[in-house]
Amino acid sequence: xxxxxxxxxxxxxxxxxxxxxxxxxxxxxxxxxxxxxxxxxxxxxxxxxxxxxxxxxxxxxxxxxxxxxxxxxxxxxxxxxxxxxxxxxxxxxxxxxxxxxxxxxxxxxxxxxxxxxxxxxxxxxxxxxxxxxxxxxxxxxxxxxxxxxxxxxxxxxxxxxxxxxxxxxxxxxxxxxxxxxxxxxxxxxxxxxxxxxxxxxxxxxxxxxxxxxxxxxxxxxxxxxxxxxxxxxxxxxxxxxxxxxxxxxxxxxxxxxxxxxxxxxxxxxxxxxxxxxxxxxxxxxxxxxxxxxxxxxxxxxxxxxxxxxxxxxxxxxxxxxxxxxxxxxxxxxxxxxxxxxxxxxxxxxxxxxxxxxxxxxxxxxxxxxxxxxxxxxxxxxxxxxxxxxxxxxxxxxxxxxxxxxxxxxxxxxxxxxxxx
Ligand SMILES: [Mg+2]
Numbered sequence: 001x002x003x004x005x006x007x008x009x010x011x012x013x014x015x016x017x018x019x020x021x022x023x024x025x026x027x028x029x030x031x032x033x034x035x036x037x038x039x040x041x042x043x044x045x046x047x048x049x050x051x052x053x054x055x056x057x058x059x060x061x062x063x064x065x066x067x068x069x070x071x072x073x074x075x076x077x078x079x080x081x082x083x084x085x086x087x088x089x090x091x092x093x094x095x096x097x098x099x100x101x102x103x104x105x106x107x108x109x110x111x112x113x114x115x116x117x118x119x120x121x122x123x124x125x126x127x128x129x130x131x132x133x134x135x136x137x138x139x140x141x142x143x144x145x146x147x148x149x150x151x152x153x154x155x156x157x158x159x160x161x162x163x164x165x166x167x168x169x170x171x172x173x174x175x176x177x178x179x180x181x182x183x184x185x186x187x188x189x190x191x192x193x194x195x196x197x198x199x200x201x202x203x204x205x206x207x208x209x210x211x212x213x214x215x216x217x218x219x220x221x222x223x224x225x226x227x228x229x230x231x232x233x234x235x236x237x238x239x240x241x242x243x244x245x246x247x248x249x250x251x252x253x254x255x256x257x258x259x260x261x262x263x264x265x266x267x268x269x270x271x272x273x274x275x276x277x278x279x280x281x282x283x284x285x286x287x288x289x290x291x292x293x294x295x296x297x298x299x300x301x302x303x304x305x306x307x308x309x310x311x312x313x314x315x316x317x318x319x320x321x322x323x324x325x326x327x328x329x330x331x332x333x334x335x336x337x338x339x340x341x342x343x344x345x346x347x348x349x350x351x352x353x354x355x356x357x358x359x360x361x362x363x364x365x366x367x368x369x370x371x372x373x374x375x376x377x378x379x380x381x382x383x384x385x386x387x388x389x390x391x392x393x394x395x396x397x398x399x400x401x402x403x404x405x406x407x408x409x410x411x412x413x414x415x416x417x418x419x420x
Pocket of ligand 1: 328
């Protein structure tokens with residue numbers, strides 16, 4: 001077995017024998033240069049906020065160390081203007097207002113716990129007070145929240161703001177986010193180069209933000225030649241997916257996959273068997289053609305959709321439904337919910353697993369160069385030490401307990417023996 005699988009840096013509960021393997025695109029099939037991407041996301045969203053609201057352009061200036069605030073899976077407690085990290089038992093590990101660290105017990109009492117009505121799993125993104133910022137697109141939300149909070153506090157010469165001010169700041173960030181990432185509304189899908197600043201920067205200089213994936217392309221081709229059905233479910237729309245996949249896997253990338261779902265709306269894709277599915281039609285304003293209730297051999301790309309179509313297709317093609325695997329970087333929306341709502345298996349990509357590699361290993365040095373240097377603000381990602389107790393990160397603990405596997409990057413899955 002590949003040495004990458006030895007030790008505890010990656011775990012795989014079983015050797016796979018899957019009939020079909022599905023992939024998320026961003027931060028899964030596409031491996032981003034996270035440091036550069038975080039800086040880009042920060043700059044474009046802040047610029048949008050500066051243009052719309054009354055902020056000085058000085059908020060664009062961030063030190064290299066301050067970018068380290070943008071760790072994956074932080075929680076914003078909006079009412080209090082606090083950004084925090086939680087461990088497996090929901091205990092708060094560290095918390096900040098602006099970039100100033102606060103004493104957890106002063107803010108949250110001796111139990112160091114978040115309120116009982118916040119369940120980070122069921123209420124992900126839905127609680128009015130707490131927001132979980134998952135993935136290395138959303139990691140800039142707490143960073144911008146801290147920067148704007150600090151900016152306003154300094155301007156008003158105070159150490160904290162009114163609750164309504166924190167909600168206003170949060171609202172401005174979400175607006176800035178949508179104006180850069182969400183290039184569609186109920187009526188129309190906009191060409192990415194005419195929408196916001198983010199997509200244009202990526203399309204002009206893809207080499208600054210993404211890795212080529214030649215090695216994993218070979219793995220995919222091997223899987224295909226073994227008769228595996230390979231598919232994609234991405235929440236992105238078709239144009240951005242095509243841009244990133246073409247850069248990383250080459251012009252003919254689509255030939256590798258049997259079918260592709262864009263604007264997949266995960267996690268609903270995995271729990272709503274009635275969610276509609278449309279054929280991609282580039283001539284329609286929403287790119288949605290005819291609604292379908294089964295996959296067609298002459299049609300590769302679908303808009304929206306749900307998991308039952310994939311199961312139906314496999315059942316027809318192989319006369320019986322085998323096991324399906326889905327791989328993604330969003331521990332909840334790609335992995336946990338998928339396993340909870342379907343019979344599928346799931347593996348999460350967690351780049352911070354480099355922490356378990358030997359400090360001088362080449363893979364660790366390379367991974368640390370790629371990822372933002374979060375440890376001065378947040379400590380280690382995988383485990384934290386609180387009062388001489390070692391506590392696992394909340395989401396990493398879910399991934400270890402619930403999922404079929406956790407790996408650092410897709411390349412860790414290149415060993416043929418894994419796939420049977
Ligand atoms: Mg992703």
